Amino acid sequence: MAGKKIAGVLGATGSVGQRFILLLANHPHFELKVLGASSRSAGKKYVDAVNWKQTDLLPESATDIIVSECKSEFFKECDIVFSGLDADYAGAIEKEFMEAGIAIVSNAKNYRREQDVPLIVPVVNPEHLDIVAQKLDTAKAQGKPRPGFIICISNCSTAGLVAPLKPLIEKFGPIDALTTTTLQAISGAGFSPGVPGIDILDNIIPYIGGEEDKMEWETKKILAPLAEDKTHVKLLTPEEIKVSAQCNRVAVSDGHTECISLRFKNRPAPSVEQVKTCLKEYVCDAYKLGCHSAPKQTIHVLEQPDRPQPRLDRNRDSGYGVSVGRIREDPLLDFKMVVLSHNTIIGAAGSGVLIAEILLARNLI
Amino acid sequence: MAGKKIAGVLGATGSVGQRFILLLANHPHFELKVLGASSRSAGKKYVDAVNWKQTDLLPESATDIIVSECKSEFFKECDIVFSGLDADYAGAIEKEFMEAGIAIVSNAKNYRREQDVPLIVPVVNPEHLDIVAQKLDTAKAQGKPRPGFIICISNCSTAGLVAPLKPLIEKFGPIDALTTTTLQAISGAGFSPGVPGIDILDNIIPYIGGEEDKMEWETKKILAPLAEDKTHVKLLTPEEIKVSAQCNRVAVSDGHTECISLRFKNRPAPSVEQVKTCLKEYVCDAYKLGCHSAPKQTIHVLEQPDRPQPRLDRNRDSGYGVSVGRIREDPLLDFKMVVLSHNTIIGAAGSGVLIAEILLARNLI
Amino acid sequence: MAGKKIAGVLGATGSVGQRFILLLANHPHFELKVLGASSRSAGKKYVDAVNWKQTDLLPESATDIIVSECKSEFFKECDIVFSGLDADYAGAIEKEFMEAGIAIVSNAKNYRREQDVPLIVPVVNPEHLDIVAQKLDTAKAQGKPRPGFIICISNCSTAGLVAPLKPLIEKFGPIDALTTTTLQAISGAGFSPGVPGIDILDNIIPYIGGEEDKMEWETKKILAPLAEDKTHVKLLTPEEIKVSAQCNRVAVSDGHTECISLRFKNRPAPSVEQVKTCLKEYVCDAYKLGCHSAPKQTIHVLEQPDRPQPRLDRNRDSGYGVSVGRIREDPLLDFKMVVLSHNTIIGAAGSGVLIAEILLARNLI
Amino acid sequence: MAGKKIAGVLGATGSVGQRFILLLANHPHFELKVLGASSRSAGKKYVDAVNWKQTDLLPESATDIIVSECKSEFFKECDIVFSGLDADYAGAIEKEFMEAGIAIVSNAKNYRREQDVPLIVPVVNPEHLDIVAQKLDTAKAQGKPRPGFIICISNCSTAGLVAPLKPLIEKFGPIDALTTTTLQAISGAGFSPGVPGIDILDNIIPYIGGEEDKMEWETKKILAPLAEDKTHVKLLTPEEIKVSAQCNRVAVSDGHTECISLRFKNRPAPSVEQVKTCLKEYVCDAYKLGCHSAPKQTIHVLEQPDRPQPRLDRNRDSGYGVSVGRIREDPLLDFKMVVLSHNTIIGAAGSGVLIAEILLARNLI
Known part of the structure; x- marks a missing residue:
């Protein structure tokens, strides 16, 4: 799949994670490669780790991916990581990923109220992604390595x-x-x-x-x-x-x-x-x-x-x-x-994927 | 059942009618004697006419009552008639009953907006029943026969x-x-x-x-x-x-x-x-x-x-x-x-029965 | 749409009719042209006649078809007619269609028990369609016009x-x-x-x-x-x-x-x-x-x-x-x-469409 | 409440425990005095410990009972203990209660298959309670203290x-x-x-x-x-x-x-x-x-x-x-x-209470 951006999903066995996986299956621009979940699931094939509750069948593209722990070291190859983590875990994990230079689109509430974190409904306020563009430009101008960032999906x-x-x-x-x-x-x-x-x-x-x-x-x-x-x-x-x-x-x-x-x-x-x-x-x-x-x-x-x-x-x-x-x-x-x-598509995972598509269209990933 | 007022129910086979019948079963002050429904049901035992859908069983007191047509001539003995009629039928029937001198408490919307018809939520505006008291007193003062009246239960x-x-x-x-x-x-x-x-x-x-x-x-x-x-x-x-x-x-x-x-x-x-x-x-x-x-x-x-x-x-x-x-x-x-x-008790039939109890307490029936 | 067979649906506004219409939309081999329903709906655009209750949206291909009455004269151009008629109406109507030489795949129960009417679950007993093949061959051999026939979808x-x-x-x-x-x-x-x-x-x-x-x-x-x-x-x-x-x-x-x-x-x-x-x-x-x-x-x-x-x-x-x-x-x-x-697909309309595809594959329509 | 037997409930905050409490409220023969639940609930008033999910309101008789731990020492005054414990906990706890001489009617599956434990549907096989009668008589004949026993409610x-x-x-x-x-x-x-x-x-x-x-x-x-x-x-x-x-x-x-x-x-x-x-x-x-x-x-x-x-x-x-x-x-x-x-009454807690009533009628408690 030449030209596709590599995608990862955090909280892959949860309801939002499952929806990310459905939406990323056969996506023209993203290839799902890395799935992160709890230590209980890590090391298992995704199909064996998940209690799949979606009405659409589990996509073959995700079935055999071996689940990783939610550590940035396992997500290095990812151009974009979608987080369906529960708020109890999202705070620390997403921070670690951002500090490791990874671009995260998160459905968790943890960073929604941070001033410099865009809170995006992609069909409403995509212009707020300028915050990210401005951050990347600044780092570039200062000759610093490309920083990671968190973009939050709204409630x-x-x-x-x-x-x-x-x-x-x-x-x-x-x-x-x-x-x-x-x-x-x-x-x-x-x-x-x-x-x-x-x-x-x-x-x-x-x-x-x-x-x-x-x-x-x-x-x-x-x-x-x-x-x-x-x-x-x-x-x-x-x-x-x-x-x-x-x-x-x-x-x-x-x-x-x-x-x-x-x-x-x-x-x-x-x-x-x-x-x-x-x-x-x-x-x-x-x-x-x-x-x-x-x-x-x-x-x-x-x-x-x-x-x-x-x-x-x-x-x-x-x-x-x-x-x-x-x-x-x-x-x-x-x-x-x-x-x-639709609360799990435009209201959650779908918005995340559409945000990533906008980032791609604006060369921000 | 000495001292009990005689009650009738119109629209007895409908959902509100069924609820009136449940609430009037074993009532200390009212004895259910007359049940009115469509011509399709008239002449049948109530138990055979109704498609009973209440979670409480059909009270024995109503089981064998022979259903009448909704005509005031069959309700002459009633001190009070509770109407669960559908609005399509309530207008003409309740008017005929009122003009025959019968006291009606109606769940239908037909007369709710009439100026001289009290629209009552018994736990809220029982004082509006003064309209009925005033009407009865006026007729009495004028030596006229006791008039029928309609009291409406709210939406x-x-x-x-x-x-x-x-x-x-x-x-x-x-x-x-x-x-x-x-x-x-x-x-x-x-x-x-x-x-x-x-x-x-x-x-x-x-x-x-x-x-x-x-x-x-x-x-x-x-x-x-x-x-x-x-x-x-x-x-x-x-x-x-x-x-x-x-x-x-x-x-x-x-x-x-x-x-x-x-x-x-x-x-x-x-x-x-x-x-x-x-x-x-x-x-x-x-x-x-x-x-x-x-x-x-x-x-x-x-x-x-x-x-x-x-x-x-x-x-x-x-x-x-x-x-x-x-x-x-x-x-x-x-x-x-x-x-x-509870939409069928304080929101409908229950209010009707409580209104009748207030009328009784105020000697208006 | 060269090469496509012309399809009609009877009982088009009912639940089975709606499902036929969904399945025939964008079908590679059938073009939906004629929709039959009650006289109440006849003459109206389908979109105005139907109370659409499917979770998939009403296909554009059916939206503007003017609904006909369920008479064979309006279905003459149809190679195949799918009937979602209620049993109360299916008997007489489907008989009239068959006698007019039309091929009908019916979901109604009326003719299921007729000896010479195949009762088909397409993934189970397609060989019973030989009854139709044999009927067509016999007529051909006797130089008679091509007869209509009814094939029944199972319960x-x-x-x-x-x-x-x-x-x-x-x-x-x-x-x-x-x-x-x-x-x-x-x-x-x-x-x-x-x-x-x-x-x-x-x-x-x-x-x-x-x-x-x-x-x-x-x-x-x-x-x-x-x-x-x-x-x-x-x-x-x-x-x-x-x-x-x-x-x-x-x-x-x-x-x-x-x-x-x-x-x-x-x-x-x-x-x-x-x-x-x-x-x-x-x-x-x-x-x-x-x-x-x-x-x-x-x-x-x-x-x-x-x-x-x-x-x-x-x-x-x-x-x-x-x-x-x-x-x-x-x-x-x-x-x-x-x-x-799935009771409305392999259990009803879906089977009807698959039966028609088998008829097509066997040149029986 | 002279003459009433003292009752206790184990697993009082669970669904079966809640149903026992409802059925024992205002019971003519049993007075609910002791409620046992997890250590998390122990020491709290029952009303504060329970997440009450019954459609009937929490009976006043249980509201202010201070919840005990599920240890027989707190249930000594009980003539009968009803167990709604989850199977994970019932085994050890009910054994300890029985060995402390307490009569238990249990809804848990743990002892249902024990040969000498009656498995009772009170409207079907009350005669199996003879096992308990026989056990009490034997102990009495041998001059031993009155033994505790477990009676199981069926699935x-x-x-x-x-x-x-x-x-x-x-x-x-x-x-x-x-x-x-x-x-x-x-x-x-x-x-x-x-x-x-x-x-x-x-x-x-x-x-x-x-x-x-x-x-x-x-x-x-x-x-x-x-x-x-x-x-x-x-x-x-x-x-x-x-x-x-x-x-x-x-x-x-x-x-x-x-x-x-x-x-x-x-x-x-x-x-x-x-x-x-x-x-x-x-x-x-x-x-x-x-x-x-x-x-x-x-x-x-x-x-x-x-x-x-x-x-x-x-x-x-x-x-x-x-x-x-x-x-x-x-x-x-x-x-x-x-x-x-009714799966929680004759199918569970209700059977337990009826079993206790039979024990009482047969002087087995």
């Missing part, structure tokens, strides 16, 4: 929340009030053990530890402008935008649904039709860059009264497309709408 | 929404901004055929026809004051309160969960602890009147981070208690909280 | 049941005792309205009308030999094989699981390993014929203790592969095993 | 399987062939963590570790006669009865459904009606003894074509009643039928 439900906001803000100006109530899929809680069956059969759980804080905080970083020197992002202040999230777990395997309400700062607010048109016409930069996984239609605006629904819409554009429906006026704010995003 | 999710608001408004003054996103049980859609299995397995439906409009409108009637002459309710105006609802169907059999946010008009807003204390201390008038089904604890304030949950909390006080949890500050409005109510 | 769970039996019987001789207990997906009950949500949430239904009789009868036709004159099938007698089925509906969208036990007539019975090897080595005739949809691995033998499972295995070979696991000795009969088949 | 699905067989065997003689395919509720797998949500949403699992062996073995002990000297049970031999089980997990919270087939040794076999009548007329000894929890109707024979169903029938007689439906002839054996039993 899964935040990805769905901000996706439609980007084009709306670009067109109609700032949003100063935003609420979301989520109905989140259980795959978001992973498999070890994940959401217990007894808790989600004939039930919902009105609580996901830390999720609301993540959504309320991360939205203010993702939608924020870069500092002039491109070394960091200038967080939006509470005065600029108030975000309120309420998160629930429901009996859905994949696909987070969010009931959002928003208010534009500028008066008068646009019409429902203007909002719909704006969303339909939005083409993300990743698509313009020709990235393999970038959805042609970033936001699918649905007209049926009862859509989007996870079962029927989560796989649009292979899970990279975000669906928005029931766009209507809100008696309290300006608009109410229902947003659906 | 199921509205009942859960307004239950905690009543004590808060009494204590801290008006609420001027209110949002709710619901996760509603499928029993709310009835059984003929109700929500199709294929639509709710590994899925949610972000739409319930007419529900948002009902919640936004009915809240403004239930929380409104009576007119001085007690002939009607003075609806709250949009200036007084803005209500925004987003309704979803989830894979739960019974129990509507609602993620609500609210803002008090008066500044400063109370503290979280003050809100909790207010809710805990609230005792509904129905309990003070000694009504059989009135919950001792109207609002159960739960402290666990992940409660209330339908599976674990819907049956508090046999479904008459409303649970509130996760009471916390809202970055946009004042407070966010999760409310759970 | 969905019977397809899964007989798939592993074919290779076992070929290798180890007759099976004289066969039991199956099914755990069947709700998509098998269609969408109008299909299994009610309230019946399948936190529940199973130990009954599927007519299913056990279908399984016990159809098995004896599918596994039977052709009569010498190839005009019909000589049903297996109860002395030759006793079949006992118990059918249940479970909360699974697609994929029927069956717990089967079987006994070979010949003694001694083979070993577990011999059974596994036999199943692994089996290659169906359709694959040998080069049919587009034929699975390379007809029977997937799984070694994990808890497999097959619908969620993880139903899509093997795009739903044409049948999975068998937990092959073990049975204290009462010879062997017990778990069989999983 | 949950075995309880449902054997319940209808007892009356049939009594009336029509031995059963020599018995098959069962189970559709088992997830509560049977406990809560730590129990069946993962991702494995049971839109899925079934055709495997429950060790379950089939338990059902096939335990049936032969429960249905067997006592040895003449009443010191043990003479297991039924494979020549006397062949039992074949296939076990599956389905998306049901409580209530195991079993599709069973059986053949009587004696010819001719009875008729379907004779089987129904026999089951209807059966009254278990526990009811004759006046035991509090004994179901008046041990076997509920249901006539609807699609019953029993877990959601509608599991709570018959508060979960102590077993429902049997679809009794019909089997083309291979004699009869097929569907059996439903």
Whole structure:
């Protein structure tokens, strides 16, 4: 596979790791070579180490890879490493990899709030990757060896929340009030053990530890402008935008649904039709860059009264497309709408792969 | 059963009708004698006419009742008639019953918006029954025969929404901004055929026809004051309160969960602890009147981070208690909280029975 | 699309019809041109007529086809017509089509028991299509116009049941005792309205009308030999094989699981390993014929203790592969095993398409 | 509470322990005083130690009990101890309790196969308690202190399987062939963590570790006669009865459904009606003894074509009643039928409490 970048996956036996492996199988630009997991799995063939729970079969390309421990020494040949590590382990491991000069795209929450770490939803704020470009250029200019770096994938439900906001803000100006109530899929809680069956059969759980804080905080970083020197992002202040999230777990395997309400700062607010048109016409930069996984239609605006629904819409554009429906006026704010995003693809591993494709397109790896 | 009032049920084979029958079985004050359903069922024993779908067994008291057609002539002996009729049939039938002098407590939406028809959540606005008292007194004063009347049970999710608001408004003054996103049980859609299995397995439906409009409108009637002459309710105006609802169907059999946010008009807003204390201390008038089904604890304030949950909390006080949890500050409005109510008991048939108990306590039947 | 056969679908808006349309979209040998449905849908664009419930999006190739009534006059150009009609309508309509000289592959039960109508599971008994070949040859020899014919797709769970039996019987001789207990997906009950949500949430239904009789009868036709004159099938007698089925509906969208036990007539019975090897080595005739949809691995033998499972295995070979696991000795009969088949693909519409591919390969259309 | 026996529960925070606590709350004959759990919970109030997952609220009687470690020294005052311990811990702990002279009714599998330990389904083989009576009498006759003893509750699905067989065997003689395919509720797998949500949403699992062996073995002990000297049970031999089980997990919270087939040794076999009548007329000894929890109707024979169903029938007689439906002839054996039993009541904790009531009625505690 001449010309392909070598990829590694950390946390390869976990739910996000499994999804990375699926997405990297037969990828035109990346060749999956190194899989890292716990010492319990290290030394085994991947097929023997993993409890595969994806509905797609385990790709042959990963079956016989011998699992390594999560140490940078085993990942030296990698141009890019995708981390699906649990937060308990990600902090130390990813730091060690970065200090070893490795480029990491991480789904863990550990470094999301670091000023100089881009927190990216690839269909929303790819320009924040300038932080990495600026870091590489600086090192180069200083004759230093090429530094490693960490790029963080956003929280899964935040990805769905901000996706439609980007084009709306670009067109109609700032949003100063935003609420979301989520109905989140259980795959978001992973498999070890994940959401217990007894808790989600004939039930919902009105609580996901830390999720609301993540959504309320991360939205203010993702939608924020870069500092002039491109070394960091200038967080939006509470005065600029108030975000309120309420998160629930429901009996859905994949696909987070969010009931959002928003208010534009500028008066008068646009019409429902203007909002719909704006969303339909939005083409993300990743698509313009020709990235393999970038959805042609970033936001699918649905007209049926009862859509989007996870079962029927989560796989649009292979899970990279975000669906928005029931766009209507809100008696309290300006608009109410229902947003659906595939929580393990555009909400996690998929974003990671698309971020890597953007890095490749910008020669940052 | 000396001293018991005679009760009838309309729409006896439907989901709400079945719940009325369960609640009226062995009731200390009501004796179920007459069951009305479609012509298809009329003439049959109830046990042979109904496709019983309740998890409690069909009460023996109803088993052998011969089903009648829904005509007032068959219900003459009834002191009170509970209507679980579908809206398509309720309008004409309930009108005919009222004009025949019969007292009806109806779960149908048909007359909810009529000025002189009380729309009651028995743990919230029993005082609106003064409209009926005033009507009966007027007829008596004019020497006219005792008139029939219709009292409407609110929409199921509205009942859960307004239950905690009543004590808060009494204590801290008006609420001027209110949002709710619901996760509603499928029993709310009835059984003929109700929500199709294929639509709710590994899925949610972000739409319930007419529900948002009902919640936004009915809240403004239930929380409104009576007119001085007690002939009607003075609806709250949009200036007084803005209500925004987003309704979803989830894979739960019974129990509507609602993620609500609210803002008090008066500044400063109370503290979280003050809100909790207010809710805990609230005792509904129905309990003070000694009504059989009135919950001792109207609002159960739960402290666990992940409660209330339908599976674990819907049956508090046999479904008459409303649970509130996760009471916390809202970055946009004042407070966010999760409310759970049993949609076919305090949200429908249960409210009907409790309304009848209040009527009995006030000698209005 | 030169060289492609023209296809039509009857019952196009139903669940089986929708699946035919998905499978025929971009098919290398068939071009979908005519869609038939009820008079309510006739005259509308398909996209406006259907309530699309498949997890894959509605193919563009079907979107704008104007729906016809189910009359042969509108299907004259069709080389093959796939019928997903409900049994209530299939009888008369399919007869009219056959008498108009049209070739029909039908999923309806109406003609399955007719002596001269082949009942086909394409990976099991394609040789029964000789009945059609013989009928066409006879007409040709008699100088008559080319007759229409009906080929029936088997009952969905019977397809899964007989798939592993074919290779076992070929290798180890007759099976004289066969039991199956099914755990069947709700998509098998269609969408109008299909299994009610309230019946399948936190529940199973130990009954599927007519299913056990279908399984016990159809098995004896599918596994039977052709009569010498190839005009019909000589049903297996109860002395030759006793079949006992118990059918249940479970909360699974697609994929029927069956717990089967079987006994070979010949003694001694083979070993577990011999059974596994036999199943692994089996290659169906359709694959040998080069049919587009034929699975390379007809029977997937799984070694994990808890497999097959619908969620993880139903899509093997795009739903044409049948999975068998937990092959073990049975204290009462010879062997017990778990069989999983995709009930709307190899169990219904998929089989129909594969049958048509076999007809094409044998120049019977 | 004068006259009540003192009860203790081991494994009090687990799923079976929680069910024991619910059943013992307000029990007329037992007063719950001592709760044992892991060292992690010991010393805490029960309400603070447990993650309560029952749909009924935590009984006040257990709320403030300080949890003890599972050592007999803390249970000295107990007349009876109910063990919901996990098998990993039950072996050593229950042995220590027995050797300390304590009477234990255990839901763990550890001692079920010991010759001198009765394995009891209280509505089926209470006579096997003679082993305990005989042991107590012997000790008494030898002037030894009163010995402790262990009585085992059967495997949950075995309880449902054997319940209808007892009356049939009594009336029509031995059963020599018995098959069962189970559709088992997830509560049977406990809560730590129990069946993962991702494995049971839109899925079934055709495997429950060790379950089939338990059902096939335990049936032969429960249905067997006592040895003449009443010191043990003479297991039924494979020549006397062949039992074949296939076990599956389905998306049901409580209530195991079993599709069973059986053949009587004696010819001719009875008729379907004779089987129904026999089951209807059966009254278990526990009811004759006046035991509090004994179901008046041990076997509920249901006539609807699609019953029993877990959601509608599991709570018959508060979960102590077993429902049997679809009794019909089997083309291979004699009869097929569907059996439903509440897996945590008559299948576990409920049986334990009923066993204790029988012991009490027989003055064995």
